[in-house]
Amino acid sequence: MEFFRSLLANKFVGGFLLGIIILGMAVWGIEDIFTGGVGSNVIRAGERGLDINDVNRRFEDELNRLRREQTGNAITRQQAVQAGILDEVFGREAARLTSLGFAREIGADASAKAVTDTVREIEAFQNAVTGEFDLETYRRVLAQNQFAQSQFEDDLADDLTITNVREGVEAAIVAPTALARPLAILQAETRTASWFALSRDALEEPDAPTDEDLQAFFSEFESAFAQPERRALSLLSVTARDFLHQAEVSEEEIEAVYEATKTRRLATPEQRTFEEARYATEEAARNAFGALSVGADIATTNPVFVETKTAVERDIAIEEFREDLFSETAGIGAVSGPFEVAGGYILGRVTAIEPGEPKPLDDVRDEITEEIAAEQAEAKFYDAFNQMDDLIGRGLTLAEMGAEFGAPVVSFLPVDRRGVSEDGVTIRALLSAADGLAQAFELPEGTVGDRFDGDQSIYVVSVDQIVPARTPALEDIRDRVLTAYQANAEQEALQLAADAVKERIETAAASLDDEAESYGAAVSETTTPLRRTVPDQSVPIQIAQAVFNGAEGDVLVVRGDAADEVYIVQVGAIERPDAAQLDLLAPVSRSQISTQLSNDILFAFEQQLREEIELVTDDAAYAAYRTRLLEDQ
Numbered sequence: 001m002e003f004f005r006s007l008l009a010n011k012f013v014g015g016f017l018l019g020i021i022i023l024g025m026a027v028w029g030i031e032d033i034f035t036g037g038v039g040s041n042v043i044r045a046g047e048r049g050l051d052i053n054d055v056n057r058r059f060e061d062e063l064n065r066l067r068r069e070q071t072g073n074a075i076t077r078q079q080a081v082q083a084g085i086l087d088e089v090f091g092r093e094a095a096r097l098t099s100l101g102f103a104r105e106i107g108a109d110a111s112a113k114a115v116t117d118t119v120r121e122i123e124a125f126q127n128a129v130t131g132e133f134d135l136e137t138y139r140r141v142l143a144q145n146q147f148a149q150s151q152f153e154d155d156l157a158d159d160l161t162i163t164n165v166r167e168g169v170e171a172a173i174v175a176p177t178a179l180a181r182p183l184a185i186l187q188a189e190t191r192t193a194s195w196f197a198l199s200r201d202a203l204e205e206p207d208a209p210t211d212e213d214l215q216a217f218f219s220e221f222e223s224a225f226a227q228p229e230r231r232a233l234s235l236l237s238v239t240a241r242d243f244l245h246q247a248e249v250s251e252e253e254i255e256a257v258y259e260a261t262k263t264r265r266l267a268t269p270e271q272r273t274f275e276e277a278r279y280a281t282e283e284a285a286r287n288a289f290g291a292l293s294v295g296a297d298i299a300t301t302n303p304v305f306v307e308t309k310t311a312v313e314r315d316i317a318i319e320e321f322r323e324d325l326f327s328e329t330a331g332i333g334a335v336s337g338p339f340e341v342a343g344g345y346i347l348g349r350v351t352a353i354e355p356g357e358p359k360p361l362d363d364v365r366d367e368i369t370e371e372i373a374a375e376q377a378e379a380k381f382y383d384a385f386n387q388m389d390d391l392i393g394r395g396l397t398l399a400e401m402g403a404e405f406g407a408p409v410v411s412f413l414p415v416d417r418r419g420v421s422e423d424g425v426t427i428r429a430l431l432s433a434a435d436g437l438a439q440a441f442e443l444p445e446g447t448v449g450d451r452f453d454g455d456q457s458i459y460v461v462s463v464d465q466i467v468p469a470r471t472p473a474l475e476d477i478r479d480r481v482l483t484a485y486q487a488n489a490e491q492e493a494l495q496l497a498a499d500a501v502k503e504r505i506e507t508a509a510a511s512l513d514d515e516a517e518s519y520g521a522a523v524s525e526t527t528t529p530l531r532r533t534v535p536d537q538s539v540p541i542q543i544a545q546a547v548f549n550g551a552e553g554d555v556l557v558v559r560g561d562a563a564d565e566v567y568i569v570q571v572g573a574i575e576r577p578d579a580a581q582l583d584l585l586a587p588v589s590r591s592q593i594s595t596q597l598s599n600d601i602l603f604a605f606e607q608q609l610r611e612e613i614e615l616v617t618d619d620a621a622y623a624a625y626r627t628r629l630l631e632d633q
Contacts, residue, residue: 042618042625043094046101050093052625057151059089081629090622094615095606096162101613103161108168110160115153118160166602180593184585185576190529192572193539193547196516200564203497206489209482217485218474224484225477227422230414232465233440235433236398238388239457240374240381242407247373255361257368262358265367269312273352274325274336277303278344285338285345292335292349304344308351321348381458388451388458398448398462414467417441436461490564498557498566505555505570512555512570529575543569 041049050058063080080086103109119125120133124141127134142152209217218225258265275298279285288301298306316322324336325348337347384405391401402409412430413421419430419437430437435452440461443449448462474481504510516523530536530544546558550571558567577585 041616042621043090043097044101044616045094045097045613047104048097048100050097052621055090055093055622055625058093059086062089077629081626086626086629094617096158098606098609098613098615099162099165100158101615102609103165105613108161108164110157110164112157114160115157118156119153180586180590181582183589183593184582187531187533187589188577188581188585189548190531190575191547192526192529193543193569194512194523194525194572195543195558195567195569196512196519196521196523197560198494198498198501198519198521198566198568200490200494202519202521203493206486206493209485209489214478214481214485215474217488218481221484222471225481226471227469228416229441229469230416230422230467231440231463232412232414232467233430233437234398234409234411234462234464235429235436235459236402236405236407236409236461237429237433237454237457237459238381238384238405238407240377242405243377243380243384244373245406246380247376249369249372249376253372254365254368257372258361258364261368263356265359265364267359267363268357269314270326270356271310271312271354272325272350273308273310273354274348274350275306275308277301277306277347277349278341279303279338279347280344282338282340282345285347288347289335289338292347295333298349310352318346321346324348325350385451385458388460392448392451392460396448398460401448401460411464414465430461433459433461494564494566495557498568501568502555502557505568512568515568526572529573540567543567547571 042052042055043050059077059080062085063075063077066075066080066085075083119138125133125138127137139149142149277288277298279288279302284302288298288303291301292298313322313326316325318339318341321336321339324330325334330336330350332350332353334350335347336349338345387404388401391404396404398409410429412427415421415427415430415437417438419427421427433452433454436449436459439449439452440463443463445463445466449460451458451460501510501515505512505515510518513523526536526539528536530539530547532548535541536544540561542558542560546556546569550556552571552574554571556567556569556571558569560566
């Protein structure tokens with residue numbers, strides 16, 4: 001620093017160094033020096049970019065859309081971020097910018113005239129009487145929807161640009177008739193079928209296996225009885241609740257919290273008296289709003305009727321009206337509205353406020369004590385993050401660490417990598433500690449793993465014992481092998497019987513009805529012809545799918561819903577459209593094929609765009625914005 005001070009003391013040297021700095025800023029740009037190449041933008045593709053305010057606006061638009069479409073859905077910004085909605089919006093805007101950046105490079109931006117023409121064609125902006133575009137209506141509708149005119153027109157221009165690009169890519173796609181006609185045949189073709197269910201219960205019991213049979217079966221399927229490596233594990237999980245017993249809550253803290261929060265601990269809710277006025281038109285209501293805001297007598301604003309009401313917040317049915325009337329900033333004289341209701345528009349003006357009566361301290365003492373204790377426990381829990389890392393680094397056992405935290409250590413029987421014991425029991429506590437379970441199979445016996453963050457907990461897993469992979473002897477698992485042998489024998493018997501039925505029907509030695517009768521089963525038939533594209537709830541789905549895999553008269557063996565049942569199915573009449581019908585159906589099929597081809601080509605086009613148009617994101621700025629949304633209350 002002293003060296004640079006001595007250089008700068010010389011005006012010629014100092015001027016030279018300052019010139020180099022200015023030149024650097026001119027070449028690279030001041031913003032790019034600090035933001036890694038995206039300037040004020042958080043996303044940029046080519047010459048197009050979005051800053052955090054743009055991303056935030058699109059995020060809010062998405063939340064508002066979800067709230068409108070899902071009545072009663074009051075999703076918060078934090079919930080939306082946690083549900084991945086913000087990331088979806090960010091990804092969608094990144095893809096959108098890539099297309100817009102490409103359009104800018106090839107000069108395919110929508111023109112100002114195209115935007116103007118489109119605005120004039122939108123019905124919402126037209127005069128209800130003349131049907132012509134009305135500038136005042138345009139501005140009023142945008143204002144009602146909280147859109148700036150420039151913002152709306154920019155977004156519309158982007159939509160038109162992307163539409164133009166997509167239409168340009170799709171313009172040359174025409175599905176050939178050679179593809180359309182076969183698809184039309186497949187979709188219009190109808191088939192009938194008959195079937196009956198062949199159940200394992202209708203067959204004789206297989207013979208009991210001899211020792212030789214069982215040994216041969218075990219030898220053939222020995223790998224199926226192999227046991228994977230299992231490990232006996234212990235788990236120490238620490239949550240904020242484990243520190244509640246350490247909380248020390250003083251009377252001074254309780255009284256301080258009570259004084260700060262007693263307005264929300266109400267024995268009786270706040271009441272407000274207000275004048276509610278109804279107006280025939282929105283224009284009349286807006287004019288009245290201005291007059292009432294400066295203290296005019298409500299009777300002079302020409303309302304349809306006026307009513308004075310006294311209510312608590314929950315009694316107001318209209319959500320926006322309720323929030324306005326009972327907001328913290330709505331004092332006496334505050335005007336709320338106008339809001340559209342059946343038969344007109346309403347306004348409200350607050351005339352009196354009767355505060356709610358707080359509950360006595362003694363009535364909420366326990367509640368406040370629990371809140372303070374929970375906050376103290378939460379603080380100790382976050383301190384435990386570093387403490388647990390330190391204890392692991394010092395080489396303490398899980399039992400010793402548990403004693404430090406006052407939390408129990410739970411030990412489990414050996415489990416495999418899926419958290420399943422040899423008896424087939426899934427240990428759910430280990431599934432909740434999935435990272436620790438995975439790491440445990442990479443550690444030596446007797447080792448304590450790393451600290452992992454779980455759902456509202458921190459935890460660590462230790463390896464108590466390693467049970468190597470092995471294949472038990474037949475004598476040790478004879479019951480299991482016998483059960484598997486019998487199940488396999490029953491499946492083979494069912495399959496052999498079904499194949500024999502199929503052969504007899506195909507060779508005309510018996511009919512479907514004959515075979516069904518011999519097994520005491522009833523034959524079912526399709527009541528209406530089946531189509532590939534039209535589900536028939538009266539026909540088992542396996543049969544409906546299989547029927548279209550055979551020729552007329554074919555006999556099919558189809559697996560049923562249960563493992564001990566199969567369907568014997570015979571394909572009936574097959575009807576296909578004639579030439580005249582195909583001429584009518586082919587255009588529909590051609591449209592379907594064109595749509596699929598368009599989707600495939602557009603997907604390939606978008607993939608190519610990502611390679612051609614460099615997409616730059618400011619990950620740090622986006623992460624900071626995301627964190628801020630999660631922390632905002």
